[in-house]
Amino acid sequence: MGEVRNKQIIFNNFITGVPKETDMGLKEGKIKLEVPQGSGAVLVKNLYLSCDPFMRGRMREYYDSYIPPFVPGSAVEGFGVSKVVASDNTNFKAGDLVSGITGWEEYSLIQRTQQWRKIQQADIPLSYYVGLLGMPGFTAYAGFYEVCSPKKGECVFVSAASGAVGQLVGQLAKLYGCYVVGSAGSKQKVDLLKNKLGFDEAFNYKEESDFDAALKRYFPQGIDIYFDNVGGTMLDAALLNMKIHGRIAICGMVSEQSLSEPKGIHNLYMLITKRITMKGFLQSDYLHIFPKFLEQIVSDYKEGKIVYIEDMNEGLESAPAAFVGLFSGKNVGKQVIHVANE
Incomplete structure (x- = not known):
C-alpha cells in the first residue's frame, strides 16, 4: 500500500483558561497504509470523533490527572469510532469496526489497544459508540x-x-x-x-x-x-x-x-x-460491568425506551470549534465530529 494524505488537528501548546480554537491547528501530512511487523500496532481510518470536557484537563502542563497531558505539536487525542485498515495485532483484523482512544486525524497508528473494543451492533448508528454506547x-x-x-x-x-x-x-x-x-x-x-x-x-x-x-x-x-x-x-x-x-x-x-x-x-x-x-x-473503575451495560442499553434503545441526542459536526476541520463550544454550552446533546464514511 502507498502513502495517502493524513489531515490532523494539532495541539499547539499548554493553556490556561477557557480553550480557544487557536489552541489547535490543522496540519496536512502523509501516512503509509501499513503497520510495522512485530509492533503489535493497528492502523485505523477514523470515522467519528468525540468532543468531551475531560480533554480540557489534558491541555494543562502539570500532571495532576488520571490521564497524561497532550503533547504539544502532536495530534489531539480522544475517543473515536474507526475502521481497521491494517493490523499486526491478533485481536484486530482489516475491516473491523472499533472504538477507543484515537488521534484527531484521518488515519491513526494505534500502539495501545488494551481498551479498544470491536463493534458488533451494526444496526445501531456507529456514532453512538462514542456516546450512548461509549x-x-x-x-x-x-x-x-x-x-x-x-x-x-x-x-x-x-x-x-x-x-x-x-x-x-x-x-x-x-x-x-x-x-x-x-x-x-x-x-x-x-x-x-x-x-x-x-x-x-x-x-x-x-x-x-x-x-x-x-x-x-x-x-x-x-x-x-x-x-x-x-x-x-x-x-x-x-x-x-x-x-x-x-x-x-x-x-x-x-x-x-x-x-x-x-x-x-x-x-x-x-x-x-x-x-x-x-x-x-x-x-x-467499573469496566467489569461494561458487558451488562451494553446489553441493557442496546435492548432499551431498540425497544424505544431510550432516545439519544447528538450534535453532529461535519469534517475534521470543524473539530476545534466544536470542542471549544462545549465550554459555552453551544452543543445540544452529545458533540460528535463526522470525519469519514466507512
Missing part, C-alpha cells in the same frame, strides 16, 4: 447504578442534563421509577428535556439568579440524588437542598475546569448535618 453512556450507567445507589420513587437532580452523560442519567432514573429534574442552559434544551427525554421538570439555569431558590421550587421536600456534571455554584446550592442520607455523584466540573483559581465550595458542612455521601468516580 464512554459517556457508560459513565451515566455506572454513575447512576453503582455510585448513586438509587431507590424507586427517589428525587433525582441532574445538571448539564441535555449533555452526553446527563441525558442518559435522566432517562435511566425515569425508567427506575424516580422523579427527575434537569438543568440546562437554553430554552431549546429545557424543551428537549421535558418533551423528548422524559424529565418530569427542567429549568434554564441562565434564567435563575438564585440556584438555591430554584432547587427549593422543584424539590420542596429535598433531593435524594444529585448527579453533578458542573460543580461550582450549582453544587453549592444542591448541598443546601439534599435530603438526609442523600447521595451526590461527582461526574464532571465543567464550570471549574477552565478556571486557574476555582471558586471553591462553601456548603460542605451539609455533608455532616445531612449525612450526605459525595463521591467522585471514573467510568474506568
Whole structure:
C-alpha cells in the first residue's frame, strides 16, 4: 500500500483558561497504509470523533490527572469510532469496526489497544459508540447504578442534563421509577428535556439568579440524588437542598475546569448535618460491568425506551470549534465530529 494524505488537528501548546480554537491547528501530512511487523500496532481510518470536557484537563502542563497531558505539536487525542485498515495485532483484523482512544486525524497508528473494543451492533448508528454506547453512556450507567445507589420513587437532580452523560442519567432514573429534574442552559434544551427525554421538570439555569431558590421550587421536600456534571455554584446550592442520607455523584466540573483559581465550595458542612455521601468516580473503575451495560442499553434503545441526542459536526476541520463550544454550552446533546464514511 502507498502513502495517502493524513489531515490532523494539532495541539499547539499548554493553556490556561477557557480553550480557544487557536489552541489547535490543522496540519496536512502523509501516512503509509501499513503497520510495522512485530509492533503489535493497528492502523485505523477514523470515522467519528468525540468532543468531551475531560480533554480540557489534558491541555494543562502539570500532571495532576488520571490521564497524561497532550503533547504539544502532536495530534489531539480522544475517543473515536474507526475502521481497521491494517493490523499486526491478533485481536484486530482489516475491516473491523472499533472504538477507543484515537488521534484527531484521518488515519491513526494505534500502539495501545488494551481498551479498544470491536463493534458488533451494526444496526445501531456507529456514532453512538462514542456516546450512548461509549464512554459517556457508560459513565451515566455506572454513575447512576453503582455510585448513586438509587431507590424507586427517589428525587433525582441532574445538571448539564441535555449533555452526553446527563441525558442518559435522566432517562435511566425515569425508567427506575424516580422523579427527575434537569438543568440546562437554553430554552431549546429545557424543551428537549421535558418533551423528548422524559424529565418530569427542567429549568434554564441562565434564567435563575438564585440556584438555591430554584432547587427549593422543584424539590420542596429535598433531593435524594444529585448527579453533578458542573460543580461550582450549582453544587453549592444542591448541598443546601439534599435530603438526609442523600447521595451526590461527582461526574464532571465543567464550570471549574477552565478556571486557574476555582471558586471553591462553601456548603460542605451539609455533608455532616445531612449525612450526605459525595463521591467522585471514573467510568474506568467499573469496566467489569461494561458487558451488562451494553446489553441493557442496546435492548432499551431498540425497544424505544431510550432516545439519544447528538450534535453532529461535519469534517475534521470543524473539530476545534466544536470542542471549544462545549465550554459555552453551544452543543445540544452529545458533540460528535463526522470525519469519514466507512
